[in-house]
Amino acid sequence: MPAGIRRASLCASLFPWACALLLSTALCAHAAGLKSIAVLEFELVDDQHELAPASVEYDRLRAIHDQIEAAFTAEGLYRVVDTFPAAALIAQARARTTLHDCNGCELDIARALSADRVLIGWVQKVSNLILNINLRIEDAVTGDVVVAKSVDLRGNTDESWRRGAAALVRSMVEKGQGNR
Numbered sequence: 001m002p003a004g005i006r007r008a009s010l011c012a013s014l015f016p017w018a019c020a021l022l023l024s025t026a027l028c029a030h031a032a033g034l035k036s037i038a039v040l041e042f043e044l045v046d047d048q049h050e051l052a053p054a055s056v057e058y059d060r061l062r063a064i065h066d067q068i069e070a071a072f073t074a075e076g077l078y079r080v081v082d083t084f085p086a087a088a089l090i091a092q093a094r095a096r097t098t099l100h101d102c103n104g105c106e107l108d109i110a111r112a113l114s115a116d117r118v119l120i121g122w123v124q125k126v127s128n129l130i131l132n133i134n135l136r137i138e139d140a141v142t143g144d145v146v147v148a149k150s151v152d153l154r155g156n157t158d159e160s161w162r163r164g165a166a167a168l169v170r171s172m173v174e175k176g177q178g179n180r
Helices: 003-032 054-075 084-096 105-112 158-174
Strands: 036-039 043-046 079-081 117-125 130-139 145-154
Touching: 036 054, 043 054, 054 079, 054 117, 054 158, 084 105, 105 117, 105 130, 130 158, 145 158
Parallel strands: 036 079, 036 117, 043 117
Antiparallel strands: 117 130, 130 145
């Protein structure tokens, strides 16, 4: 095989790898410019806890937490940090009260994780027909609320919870509320 053909063949086979490397470098550079956020586990405020098994809602809380983390990353809204290193601090705060009403403990958690922002989320279950998903994003240094959102759900199903979480993220994207 002539040298020119071998070089062309080699270049053709390396081209996809080179493109992937450039793309990943660009994505990393973009992510480095994003503010970091600690997304705390969502909590349930259940006014009607006898209407449905709690385990169903707790599975849904975990699912929307994961959905929002993934969407923040995919949409380039924030750089999500792992909250596991602050698990003991989170457990200690939860032993006293709910995270969405703990009077600043969420800021201590965010600072312990060196996060720029912290997201506190909760689902209020008024009944099996009426629920709402709430989230609040705070600046870890000042405590200022930079984003506050809520979406009402009709029906207590996996699908309604997924759609509600997606609507919150979509609203943030449409209003340019990421990386604040």
